[in-house]
Amino acid sequence: xxxxxxxxxxxxxxxxxxxxxxxxxxSNILAVALSEFAEHGLSGARMDEIAAKTRxxxxxxxxxxxxxxxxxxxxLEQAYRTVRHGxxxxxxDDLSPADALRQLxxxxxxxxxxxxxxxxxxxxxxxxxxxxxxxxxEIRALNETAISRVAAIYNKxxxxxxxxxxxxxxxxxxxxxxxxxxxxxxxxxxxHLFGEDLFDEAGQALLxxxxxxxxxxxVSVD
Amino acid sequence: xxxxxxxxxxxxxxxxxxxxxxxxxxSNILAVALSEFAEHGLSGARMDEIAAKTRxxxxxxxxxxxxxxxxxxxxLEQAYRTVRHGxxxxxxDDLSPADALRQLxxxxxxxxxxxxxxxxxxxxxxxxxxxxxxxxxEIRALNETAISRVAAIYNKxxxxxxxxxxxxxxxxxxxxxxxxxxxxxxxxxxxHLFGEDLFDEAGQALLxxxxxxxxxxxVSVD
DNA sequence: TCTGTATTTAACCAAACGGTACAAATGGGT
DNA sequence: ACCCATTTGTACCGTTTGGTTAAATACAGA
Numbered sequence: 470x471x472x473x474x475x476x477x478x479x480x481x482x483x484x485x486x487x488x489x490x491x492x493x494x495x496s497n498i499l500a501v502a503l504s505e506f507a508e509h510g511l512s513g514a515r516m517d518e519i520a521a522k523t524r525x526x527x528x529x530x531x532x533x534x535x536x537x538x539x540x541x542x543x544x545l546e547q548a549y550r551t552v553r554h555g556x557x558x559x560x561x562d563d564l565s566p567a568d569a570l571r572q573l574x575x576x577x578x579x580x581x582x583x584x585x586x587x588x589x590x591x592x593x594x595x596x597x598x599x600x601x602x603x604x605x606x607e608i609r610a611l612n613e614t615a616i617s618r619v620a621a622i623y624n625k626x627x628x629x630x631x632x633x634x635x636x637x638x639x640x641x642x643x644x645x646x647x648x649x650x651x652x653x654x655x656x657x658x659x660x661h662l663f664g665e666d667l668f669d670e671a672g673q674a675l676l677x678x679x680x681x682x683x684x685x686x687x688v689s690v691d
Numbered sequence: 692x693x694x695x696x697x698x699x700x701x702x703x704x705x706x707x708x709x710x711x712x713x714x715x716x717x718s719n720i721l722a723v724a725l726s727e728f729a730e731h732g733l734s735g736a737r738m739d740e741i742a743a744k745t746r747x748x749x750x751x752x753x754x755x756x757x758x759x760x761x762x763x764x765x766x767l768e769q770a771y772r773t774v775r776h777g778x779x780x781x782x783x784d785d786l787s788p789a790d791a792l793r794q795l796x797x798x799x800x801x802x803x804x805x806x807x808x809x810x811x812x813x814x815x816x817x818x819x820x821x822x823x824x825x826x827x828x829e830i831r832a833l834n835e836t837a838i839s840r841v842a843a844i845y846n847k848x849x850x851x852x853x854x855x856x857x858x859x860x861x862x863x864x865x866x867x868x869x870x871x872x873x874x875x876x877x878x879x880x881x882x883h884l885f886g887e888d889l890f891d892e893a894g895q896a897l898l899x900x901x902x903x904x905x906x907x908x909x910v911s912v913d
Numbered sequence: 914t915c916t917g918t919a920t921t922t923a924a925c926c927a928a929a930c931g932g933t934a935c936a937a938a939t940g941g942g943t
Numbered sequence: 944a945c946c947c948a949t950t951t952g953t954a955c956c957g958t959t960t961g962g963t964t965a966a967a968t969a970c971a972g973a
Contacts, residue, residue: 489939489940489941489948489949489950490949491948491949491950494949494950509734510732510733510734510735510818511732511735512731512732512734512735513732513733513734513735515929515930515931516930516931516932517929517930517931525950525951526950526951526952526953527931527932528933528950528951528952528953529949529950529951531931531932531933532949532950536931536932537931537932589818591877591880592814592817592818592876593818594879594880595814595876595877595878595879595880596732596735596811596814596815596818598879599879599880599882599883602879602880602883602884603883608884609883609884612884612885616885636901637888637897639885639886639888639889640889640897640898640901642885643873643881643885643889643898644870644901644905646873646877646881647869647870647872647873647874647877648866648869648870648873650869650873650877651865651868651869651870651872651873652869654814654817654876655813655817655868655869655872656817657816657817657820657821657824658813658816658817658821658824659865659868660821661821661824661825661831662824662830662831662834663834663838663861663864663865664861666859666861667861667862667865675859675862676862676865679858679862679866679909682909683866683905683908683909686905686908686909687901687904687905687908687909713919713920716920716921737959737960737961738960738961738962739959739960739961747920747921748921748922748923749961749962750920750921750922750923750962750963751920751921751922753961753962753963754919754920754921758961758962759961759962
C-alpha cells in the first residue's frame with residue numbers, strides 16, 4: 470500500500486494533533502474526579518463517566534493513577550492541599566484575642582461554605598473509615614497548623630486574662646470545625662426537616678454570627 | 692403416602708421447615724440492611740451480601756421492598772423512627788432552664804454516640820442530597836418535636852430573665868445537633884488528623900461537658 | 914380436605930462495571 | 944537521529960451486580 474496519509478481518510482486519519490502537557494492532563498482528571506466523587510461517592514462514581522467529562526480518555530486515567538482507588542486517593546490529597554492552602558490568607562495578629570477567635574471561627578464557617586465539594590469528600594472519607602487518609606502522611610502535617618493557630622490565640626487570651634484557663638486548643642478547633650462542617654454536610658437533611666430559613670443568605674449570616682458568639686462566649690471568663 | 696418427614700431424605704428433605712412470620716422476616720431484613728448500608732453506603736452495599744446475612748433469601752428482599760432503593764428508603768424511615776423514639780425517655784420539666792438545656796445538649800450528645808449506624812445513614816442520605824428523605828412525609832413530623840422541646844426550655848429561660856432574647860429555637864437545636872453529629876460523623880478523619888485524645892472515654896466526657904457549657908453560655912444573659 | 918394466596922427456594926440473566934490489550938503516533942530532550 | 948514518556952483510539956474481557964423466572968411449599972379460611 471502507498472503512503473499512510475489520506476488513503477484511509479474515512480475513519481483513521483481523524484487523529485487530532487496534540488500537545489504534551491502531563492500536568493494539565495493530570496489536574497484536569499483530578500478536577501473532574503473530585504466533582505464526580507463528591508457527587509456520587511467512591512462506589513457511586515463511574516470511571517467511564519469521569520473519563521467522558523475529562524478532556525482526555527479513560528486510558529490516561531489508568532496511565533496516571535493506576536486504578537480507581539489510586540485516583541480517589543490522589544483526589545483526596547489534592548483537595549486537602551487546595552483547601553488548607555486557601556486558609557493561609559487569614560491575618561489575625563493585630564486583633565484582640567476575642568476578635569481574632571471570632572474572625573477565625575467566622576472565616577472557617579465561610580471557607581467551608583465555599584468548598585462544598587471538599588466537605589462532601591471528607592464525608593465520603595469518613596464513610597470509608599478514613600482508610601485513604603491514613604495512607605497519606607502529608608496531609609496530617611497540613612492540619613497541624615490549624616491547631617497551632619488556635620493555640621496562639623487562646624494562649625494570648627489566657628495571658629491577657631480574658632479567656633478562662635484549662636481548655637485544650639484542639640477542643641476549640643473541634644467546635645469550630647463541627648459547626649462549620651455540619652452547616653454544609655447536613656444541609657440537605659436539616660433543611661428538609663426543620664425548614665430552609667437557616668440556609669438562605671440571611672440565615673447563613675445569622676448562623677455565622679452565632680458561631681462567632683458561641684466560640685467566644687465558650688472561652689471567655691464569666 | 693405417609694408422613695412427609697424422612698421419606699425423601701436423600702436430597703430434598705433438607706428443606707428447613709419454616710413458620711410464617713412476615714414481620715419477623717421484614718424486620719430482620721431491615722436490621723441487616725441498616726448495618727450494611729451504614730457500613731458501605733447506598734452504592735457500596737451489596738444486595739447479595741445483605742441477603743447472605745439475612746436469615747432469608749435475596750428473593751424475599753425484592754418481594755418485600757421492590758428494589759434496592761426501596762429497601763434503602765425503608766431502612767431510612769425505620770432508623771429515624773427508632774432513634775427519635777429513643778429520645779422520648781428524657782424528662783426535663785423540673786429543672787431550671789439552664790440545667791434543662793444542658794441536660795438536653797448532653798443527652799443528645801450521648802444519644803448520637805450510641806447510634807453510630809443512624810448517624811452514618813444520615814451522612815449517606817446527605818451525600819444523596821436528601822432525596823430519599825424527601826419521599827417521606829412521616830419523618831418530618833417526628834422531628835418537629837425536637838424543636839418544640841428546645842423552644843419550651845428557651846422560652847422559659849427568657850421569661851425567667853436568664854436567657855437573652857432574640858435567638859430562634861431552631862438555631863439552638865442546630866448547634867446541639869452540629870456538635871453531637873460531628874462527634875460521630877467525623878471521628879475518623881478528625882482523630883487521624885488531630886489525635887485520638889478527644890475520643891477515648893475521658894475525651895468524650897470532656898467534649899460532652901464542653902457542649903453543655905457552650906450551649907448554655909450561648910443563650911445566657913451576660 | 915380442598916383451594917387460593919402468601920411465602921420461600923434456587924437457578925438464572927442481561928447490563929454495568931473496572932480494568933486491559935493492542936496498536937500506533939507525536940513531542941521533547943539529547 | 945534516536946529514545947522514551949506521553950497521548951490517542953477502540954475494542955475487548957471477566958466479574959460483579961441488581962434484578963428476574965419459575966416453581967415449590969406452607970398457611971389459613973371454607
